[in-house]
Amino acid sequence: MPLYKTLNPNSQTTVKIWKIEESYDDLIQPISLKPESLKRVLGMKSELHQRGFLSVRHLLAEFGYTDSDLFYDENGKPHLKDGKHISITHSFTFSGVVVSDCEVGIDIEKQRDKIGVIAHKFMDYESQYLNTDCTDYIRKLTVIWCVKESLYKLFATPGLSFLQHTLVIPFEIEDCETIAWIDYNNRKYDYQTTFLEFEGFTCAFALPKS
Template sequence: MPLYKTLNPNSQTTVKIWKITESFDELKKDIYLRPECEARVSRMKSELHKRGFLSVRHLLAEFGYTDADLFYDDNGKPHLKDGKHISITHSFTFSGVVVSDTNVGIDIEKQREKIGVIAHKFMEYEFEYLDKKDAYYINKLTVIWCIKESLYKLFATPGLSFLQHTLVIPFMMKDEETIAWIDYNNKKHRYQTTFFEFEGFTCAFALPA
């Protein structure tokens, strides 16, 4: 399937999402990979991971980039050679890429009940406004996880903890946006976050507020 969704949250930022319906061979057909990336794909044991990797390259092509335009720093954060900011995500049958003139992070997660079991591992403050009896409890947990993962990717700083250093301001599912904070090394960083749901998945992305 070609491009699934494109969003333009502002004039400097574009989000593109791909629904992965193609086979590995179909995805590989029109994509050039650097030798090191070819080797990386060949080492992947999961067919789903291989297809996710290639779908991201198709998204890069939608932005006018190739595999050669992408590189990673020592903290594992992706960068583009032209200096624009990029963040990448894939989960099961969806992948996403956001490109912006400012620092940015994105995450996609499948909505699953088991997130309730690990909620205490990634949030504390947020329990103050969440209600386990809320019909949207799992949805809200998934939004919070996606936002915090987006912040983690954006900040790309060793030692950053979801539990200790990030928080998400109360929100309603219908809002599709909220403010989030990183409080790290006695400095507070404020971010505008956007979230939305599709086909049992949640996507969130974060930009400096």
């Protein structure tokens, strides 16, 4: 399938989402991979992961980039050679890439009940307003996870804890946005976060609050 969705949250930022329906062979044939990327994809034991990796390269092409334009730093954060900021995600049958002039993070997750089992590991402040009995509990929990994962990718700092250093301001699903904070080493950073749902998945991305 071609591109699934394109979003432009501001004039400096573009989000592109891909629905992964193609086979591994169909995904790998049209693109050129640098040797280390080819070695990485061939070493993946799961075809689902391989297809996710390759779909991200197709998204790069949608932005006008190639695999050679992408590199990773010592913390595993992706960068583009032209200096623009990038964040990458994939989950099951969807992948996403956001490119911006400012620091940015993105995450996609499948909405699953089992996220409730680990809620205590990534939520502290949010448990004060999130009622486990509400009908959209799992959906809201998934939004919180995606927002925090986006912050983690954006900040890319070893030692950052979802539980101790991040918080998400109360929101409703229909809001499609909220404010989130990182409180780390006695400094506070606030971010504008946007979220959306499609086909049982949640996507969130974070940008510095202007």
